[in-house]
Amino acid sequence: MKPPRFEYFAPRALDEALTLLAGHGDRAKLLAGGQSLIPLLNFRLAHPEALIDINRIPELAGIRADDGGVAMGALTRQHAVERSEAVRTRVPIVAEACRLIGHLPIRHRGTIGGNLAHADPASELPAVMLALEAQLTVASTKGTRTLPADGFFVGPLSTALQTGEMLTEIRVPGLPARTGGAFVEMARRAGDYALVGVAALVTLDASGRCRRARVALCGVGPTPIRAGAAEDALVGQAPAGAALDEAASRAAAATSPSSDLHASADFRRKLARHFARQAIATAAQRAGGA
């Protein structure tokens, strides 16, 4: 169980990496934190002809304040995201979800861009980015384009990235005043992939009614799922009682879970309802400053 042979490149600058990527196309793999790719290489489930190691490109890592939100380089380690003051004060839900990725040794190496580009349907951050309506910057030798998180995840382990393109930056817009967020999940053991995870953002108006809501789930379909119907059920309502129940039911109805060794589809749907309610209620509580 060792990686197959590949040609190895360690570019020092982004344009150099993009040129290599353009030259090798689908036969190349980008190596960032390696926490998903190296297991695939060790099992020989991936056989790239070329491995382009982007770890020595400093311009790809780092977090900066961006308007009211944050911009994170794709190579930023998950542990750095989790600890970032800008992230914790501006978009704390990102730090809350990051803490649930794997374990500390995984988060020391794993990157935020690698997590999103790998697009595991049970992964936490893709759902969080859907809820936050993040913008993803993608570069190739032809230039850069910006993709909304909604639409980036097209299937299990599959994204809207085209051959020759690299995810370079994740921009998360700032949140309106009186907004609270929460990410909650159920995993069989700490650090495991979520059976179900829910990201919720709730913005309250002066009277304590919900002005704006965002709900997204992971682990319950081929991609992360934005539950628009659940959001609609909340707007204009006080986020409690029947409104919460209705939103949670709609969130569960938006899922399409499958059964596996760990949980049946029915159980996952029940978990989705339960954790959607919990995430929305917690987000609303935090929005109220409680």
Place this chain on the structure above:
Amino acid sequence: MPRTVLIGLNVNGVRHEVNVEPRWLLVDVIREVLGLTGTHIGCEHGVCGTCTVLVNGETARSCLMLAVGADGAEILTVEGLSRGDHLHPLQEAFREAQGLQCGFCTPGMLMLAHELLRDNPAPSEQEIREAISANLCRCTGYQGIVEAVRLAAARQATGVSAG
């Protein structure tokens, strides 16, 4: 002959220059090339954690890193914990509190505990459990491991070390 790359690794304070194939895993270079077999290799896909070492001061799974990617890094393995024949306080605590049974997971557990007590000298039991949850012990000896880390933390706090 496959192409090799010359890399420099500082392992437990000793500088090594090694020719590696780019596909070689860091754990294999540590064990097979440098002969430091204290770091164990188990699942080889980042689940069991027995290959955990510190890379530039942070725990990492050495089966999920290419050695070529560690060029220039400072690495601490379990061999770097003891001082000559003197066990590290964590190792003493593991021995006394039965923090090991078969010993296979021990090097990874020690490295996790080492980082934990460095960054959080007085961890709660919950924090100890969370830290060691990264690694698997198939003897199911977790209770002894938790006890050992608590013992080491308590001794570190009072400056007492068993002899």
